[in-house]
Each structure stands twice: as structure tokens, then as C-alpha cells.
Amino acid sequence: MSCPALFNAWLHSGAEHLQLRASSSNPAIIPSRKAAYEKLVMQREAIVSLKQVIETGRTDMITDEIVMSAFALALHPPERRKGAAVRMRSAPLSNLQWLSRFTDIVISDEQVQGLRHLVNARGGFDKLEMPGLKQGLSTFNLLVASKSLTQPFWPLRSGLEAEAISKFLSSLQESPRENEYSFWSSLIFPESMAWEVQAVSLYTAMLHDYSKGLLPGLNTGYVLEIRNSIHYHVMSLPSILENPDILETSSLEYEACRLGLVVYSLLILFPVPLMTEPYPDLAQLLKNELVHVRVDPSPWMSNLDLLLWLLTMGGIAALGTDTRWWYIQQIQWVTAMLELHTWEHFKSTVASILWLDSPCDFEGLPLWEESCIIGA
Incomplete structure (x- = not known):
């Protein structure tokens, strides 16, 4: 191989990958000191070679191989959130692209900015030609956006149009809800995110049917592209800070709905382990949007079901933080108003918005039980 940086970066990535596969089958496996040292040497050699080029x-020295070298190193950083993935109860198909092995990595801003600088020096994202590089960076792009709660920096590498996604997901349902779009529009969800909510709802229905064995011939490669596309659209929804003018065309509850949808997408579509970035920040941001709801609940009185769902998403995101207690208090308050006296009634209410049993029940039941304790 003519590129020393890529040679060593791929050696390091290969060693990391083998170790991850071994530990996923047996967490008790610990790499030997010799293996750890060899990985460290590979990583160091790749970094030194990269620095020499930079x-x-x-700019003519910045080739696709150099970009791939930096990308490979970013995917296998020295630090991971140990034990984070153990807490997750993943949704069906969530591990496409072996996603769970990369969502617990610690991504530094220096890595992100360095990689973007190299792509720019190469001539931009569209100039990349190495097979698989655009696709890999596109997924990494989503991971960075999810962790940092920012809009994706690079365009999505997908040929799927929004209409094609909706049509495919709708075709999988035995009895598609003809008024699906008007159903979501009748809620507080703003018109500007109606497609994203509908797409997430249809994707959830597909996962439910798949988990029941009703979709044996499902093309998982196509589903992977759909998943990434929907999550890309969700993460691309502008925040109020990014686009204050959006309040002129959307309801005052836009930001709370956007944040709640991001939490759900990170739980179901593009699973990131709880108690890692960005959940603590998401929980606090959503609390900031809902903190005055008990002072002036009037905007929500016609849609308490949605408010309860948002509080539940916030409470799940707040796992392991001081903010969780606030969510539990608000959940108790809303469930009392709705006269929800059992877990079944509670689940039925939040499931009418967006819900998938596998991860949502596991995380939602403790919230319900804790709210019952303070309401007793």
C-alpha cells in the first residue's frame, strides 16, 4: 500500500474491530498487554504519518486515502463510554451497520473539525471517490450530529426521496391508515415537521411488524438507507435558536416537539446508549421548554396526551441525571389530570403518539412506577 497513514490506520481499525467482536460475544475477554501495545503502535504510526502530510x-497531498485514514482513526478513538450499551434495550434492526459498536465512542471536537478540514482540502464532500468513503462519512456525520445536537454538516448519501420512503413504509402495513398525515397534523405537532413525524410513525410500525415475524423478506439494506434518511431529516429540523423565524409559521410548542422527536429517534431509529451524549443535554433543553407548563398549562390542555409523551421522552433522556426528578413530578401531575391509574392506561396514552414496546416499555415503566410513589 502506497499510503503509510492508511496502512497503519487500517491495521489499527482491524485490530480494534476484532477486539470488539470478541468482547461482544464475551465481555470478560480482556486484550493482552502485547495486543494493547501493538494497537497503540499502529495508532501512533497512523497519526504521525497523517501529521507529516498535513x-x-x-492540498494536493490530501487524497481520499488521507481522508479515509483520519476517518478510520475517528471511528476507533482511545476512549469509549464503558458499560453504556449494556443499559440499552435496543429496538429491532437497530444494529444495522453494527451501529451499537460505534455510538458509545467519545468524539472530540478536534477530530470532527480535523476531518472536515481534510474533506474541504480534498475539494469538498462531492469530490470524494474512494469506494465506501462517502457512505461511511455520511453515517459518521449522523453520529456527530446526534451526539452534538446539531444539524448534519454533510449531505446525506442517499438516492431516496421523501415520497419514496413514505410509499415504501406505507406499503408494508396490512391496513394503512389513510388519514395518517391528517392524524398527525391534528395534533400539536407543527406542520413543518409533519413528514418527519409521519415517517417515524411508519418506521415504528414496520419495526413492530418485523419483531412479530410478519416481514420475513424485508430488504435490510434498503431499510438501512431509509433509517438513516429519516434520522437525517429529524436531525435537520432547525431549532428555534438556529431559525427564530420559524415561530412565525409554527406553534409555540415547536421546540418541545422537535426535542421530543429527537429523543425518540435516538431511542428507536438511530440508537445511542442512554446516559451518554446527548441525553443529559436533551433532557435539560426539553425541560427548559416545558418548565412553565404548570404555571400556564392552557397551550397544552387540548392535548395532554402529547404533553405526557413529551415528558416521558424527557424523563427517559434524563436517566442518571438530577433532571429526572422534575420529569417524574410532572408526569405524576399530568397522569392525575388524565386519571390514568394503571400502567396499561398510561402506556395506551403515550403509545397513541409514538411508542415501540421493546425499548420504550423497559424505560417507561420505571418512570410510571416512580411517579406513582410520589402520588401515593
Whole structure:
């Protein structure tokens, strides 16, 4: 191989990958000191080779191989959130692209900015030609956006149009809800995110049917592209801070709905382990949007079901933080108003918005039980 940086980066990535596969089958496996040292040497050699190219200051030296080297190193950083994935109860198909092995990595801003600089020096994202590089960076792009709660930096590498996604997901339902769009529009969900909510709802229905064995011939490669596309659209929804003018065309509850949808997408579509970035920040941001709801509940009185769902999403995101207690208190208050006296009634209410049994029941039941304790 003519590129020393890529040679060593791929050696390091291969060693990391083998270790991850071994530990996923047996968490008790610990790499030997020799293996750990060899990985460290590979990583160091790749970094040194990269620096030598970058320090020349010559953009013609920035090739696809150099970009791939930096990307491979970013995917296998020295630090991971240990034990984070153990807490997850993943949704069906959530591990496409072996996603769970990369959502617990610690991504530094220096890595992200460095990789973007290299892509820019190469001539931009569209100039990349190495097979698989655009696709890999596109997924990494989603991971960075999810962790940092920012809009995706690079365009999505997908040929799927929004209409094609909706049509495919609708075709999988035995009895598609003809008024699906008007159903969601009748809720507080703003018109500007109606497609995203509908797509997430249809994707949830597909996962439910798949988990029941009703979709044996499902093309998982196509589903992978759909998943990434929907999550890309969700993460691309602008925040109020990014686009204050959105309040002129959307309801005052836009930001709370956007944040709640992001939490759900991170739980179901593009699963990131709880108690890692970005959940603590998401929980606090959503609390900031709902903190005055008991002072002036009037905007929500016609749609308490949606409010309860948002509080539940926030409470799940707040796992392991001081903010969780606030969510439990608000959940108790809303369930009392709705006269929800059993877990079945509670679940039926939140499931009318967006819900998938596998992860949502596991995380939602403790919230319900804790709210019952303070309401007793």
C-alpha cells in the first residue's frame, strides 16, 4: 500500500474491530498487554504519518486515502463510554451497520473539525471517490450530529426521496391508515415537521411488524438507507435558536416537539446508549421548554396526551441525571389530570403518539412506577 497513514490506520481499525467482536460475544475477554501495545503502535504510526502530510500545507497531498485514514482513526478513538450499551434495550434492526459498536465512542471536537478540514482540502464532500468513503462519512456525520445536537454538516448519501420512503413504509402495513398525515397534523405537532413525524410513525410500525415475524423478506439494506434518511431529516429540523423565524409559521410548542422527536429517534431509529451524549443535554433543553407548563398549562390542555409523551421522552433522556426528578413530578401531575391509574392506561396514552414496546416499555415503566410513589 502506497499510503503509510492508511496502512497503519487500517491495521489499527482491524485490530480494534476484532477486539470488539470478541468482547461482544464475551465481555470478560480482556486484550493482552502485547495486543494493547501493538494497537497503540499502529495508532501512533497512523497519526504521525497523517501529521507529516498535513504539515506540508500542500492540498494536493490530501487524497481520499488521507481522508479515509483520519476517518478510520475517528471511528476507533482511545476512549469509549464503558458499560453504556449494556443499559440499552435496543429496538429491532437497530444494529444495522453494527451501529451499537460505534455510538458509545467519545468524539472530540478536534477530530470532527480535523476531518472536515481534510474533506474541504480534498475539494469538498462531492469530490470524494474512494469506494465506501462517502457512505461511511455520511453515517459518521449522523453520529456527530446526534451526539452534538446539531444539524448534519454533510449531505446525506442517499438516492431516496421523501415520497419514496413514505410509499415504501406505507406499503408494508396490512391496513394503512389513510388519514395518517391528517392524524398527525391534528395534533400539536407543527406542520413543518409533519413528514418527519409521519415517517417515524411508519418506521415504528414496520419495526413492530418485523419483531412479530410478519416481514420475513424485508430488504435490510434498503431499510438501512431509509433509517438513516429519516434520522437525517429529524436531525435537520432547525431549532428555534438556529431559525427564530420559524415561530412565525409554527406553534409555540415547536421546540418541545422537535426535542421530543429527537429523543425518540435516538431511542428507536438511530440508537445511542442512554446516559451518554446527548441525553443529559436533551433532557435539560426539553425541560427548559416545558418548565412553565404548570404555571400556564392552557397551550397544552387540548392535548395532554402529547404533553405526557413529551415528558416521558424527557424523563427517559434524563436517566442518571438530577433532571429526572422534575420529569417524574410532572408526569405524576399530568397522569392525575388524565386519571390514568394503571400502567396499561398510561402506556395506551403515550403509545397513541409514538411508542415501540421493546425499548420504550423497559424505560417507561420505571418512570410510571416512580411517579406513582410520589402520588401515593
